Amino acid sequence: MEIGPYIRLHRIQQEMTQAELAEGIVSYAYLSKIENQKAEASPNVISLLCTRLGIQPNNESDETIREKCEQWFRMLFSENDKNEMIRIYHELNQLLYDSHSSENLIMFEIHKIRYFLITGEVDEALKQINKLAEMADTFDSLHQFYWYKFRGNYSSVNGEFNQAMRMYRQADNKLNQLDLPENETADLQYVMAVTHSKLRNTLEAIEYAEKAIAIFRKNYHFTRCAQCHIVLGISYRRIRMHEKAIKNYNLAKHLGKLNQNKQIIQLTNQNLGYLYSTIGKREDAIFHYEEIVGDSEVLLFERILAATSLIRAYYSNFNVEKTKEMIEKSLELLDKADDKETYQLFYFITYTYDYAINRNKGKFERLVIDEFIPYLKKHKDYANLVIYSNMLAEHFERNNRYKESVKYYKLANETYDELVSL
Known part of the structure; x- marks a missing residue:
């Protein structure tokens, strides 16, 4: 890493303005040229700037730090003990700022974006992106590759898939310049x-x-x-x-079985269950969903998703007892959820079938019409909108309320056309 960007990174880290750093040493305009590699400062100026920042300009030979950084970078791309990954992060954070290793520092700072996403600190990832954006124009091709890739990861986590794809394509364009x-x-x-x-x-x-x-x-x-x-x-x-x-x-x-990876095994069960349910093989679908619900080692989200899928499957098979049993299981799992907003869809599904199976018409209609369908429209969840619009239409049809029935059959058909066009 060149000395100008190195000084710039430390200045930003210390929340120091160019004027504050330059005062009594050089003009802040000249400092800007140094940081952007448009001017080559004398060794004396560099020394004075580094002294004010409390850093050393030349400490490129720390092989231990380099190896530890590479070990940590690899941990971010494969399955590892998260606690160990966090421990090494804190160790590196201290080592790099004690040693001021400019060669490793910028890669470490860029990889922090990925780290924060893995640890679920999405807001911290955004702060890191915003901080590094001030000096992204100084990145070399290797830095740019990871910069674009991790920004794509951030956009993906936030559901901004078009933006994620733009970032990934930028990273892909750097590949022919690198030997990775x-x-x-x-x-x-x-x-x-x-x-x-x-x-x-x-x-x-x-x-x-x-x-x-x-x-x-x-x-x-x-x-x-x-x-x-x-x-x-x-x-x-x-x-x-x-x-x-x-x-x-x-x-x-x-x-997944070869690698003893429960998450992979149950993710395939979830997808097999969904596939079989879409082609009308409900018993096969139920078999795969049941494997997930009963596995306490599987992520809570996956178990709740499987439980609500089973509610729908048993209800479609007119199995009242099993439907009620799975509603209770879903509510039991939902009680363990910390972030209620993340699981809002599953609350709606569970209570929709609870009210339907117990013939609580008033609660069923109020929930589906006033809350569930508006929620699905807002989130553009067309697949579920088709399912629950049809369910509501059938409910009105059974109760001889044909005008309302037609309204929701129409919504289901229009939504299906929208889904097919995607």
């Missing part, structure tokens, strides 16, 4: 496949997942291979190539 390990290329191709899938660019999702899986397979990265197979399974389901979808899901599940 194959797994780095494959990781970018994988997140691009996922993002294309979120945007429903199905053919592109297949293309990038196939590229990534070819590299991960060669390097025996079974978890990543499994994740790519899941993307392929979703993509083939969307274009109604159900046999290829099932094959990819089963390959993912097999790799």
Whole structure:
């Protein structure tokens, strides 16, 4: 890292203005030129600026710090003990600012974005992005690759998939300028496949997942291979190539078992359950959903998703006792949720069927009409909007309220047309 950007980074870290740093040493205009590599300052000026910042300009030889940084960077891209990753982060944070290792510091600062996303500190990730944006114009090609990639990760976490794709493409454009390990290329191709899938660019999702899986397979990265197979399974389901979808899901599940990865296994069960439910094989769907609900090692979100899927499946099979049993299970799991907003959809689903199965018409209508359907419209959840508009229409039809029934059948049909056009 050049001395100008190095000084700039430390100045920003210390929340010091250019005028404050330059006072009595150089003009702040000249400092700006130094920081932006438009002027080469004398060793004496550099020494005075570094002294004011409390840093040393030349400490590039700390091999221990470099190796520890590389170890930590690798931990951010594979499954590791999160507590160990956090411990090394704090250790590095102290080491880098005690030693003022300019060679490693900027990469560490950029990788903090990824770290904060992994630890769920999304606001901190944004603060880090905003801080580094002030000096992004000084980044070399390697820095830019990670800068764009992690900004794409941030946008993905926030559901801004078009913006994420723009960032990933910028990172992809840097690849031909760099000599990176194959797994780095494959990781970018994988997140691009996922993002294309979120945007429903199905053919592109297949293309990038196939590229990534070819590299991960060669390097025996079974978890990543499994994740790519899941993307392929979703993509083939969307274009109604159900046999290829099932094959990819089963390959993912097999790799999950080889790697003893419960999350992969149950994610494939979730997707297999959904596929079988869409093609009318409800018993097969129920089998896969039940495997998830009963597994206490699976993430809470996945268990609640499976529980609400089972509620719908049992209700469709007219199995009243099992529907009630699964409503109780869903409410039990929802009680464990800290962030109620994240699970709002599942509350709506659970109580919709609770009121329906117990024939509480007033509560059912008020919930679905006044809260649930507006929620689905707001979040553009077209698939669920079709399901629950139809459910409401059927309810009105059974109760001879045909005008209201027609209204919601119409909404379901219009929403289905919108879904098909995506």
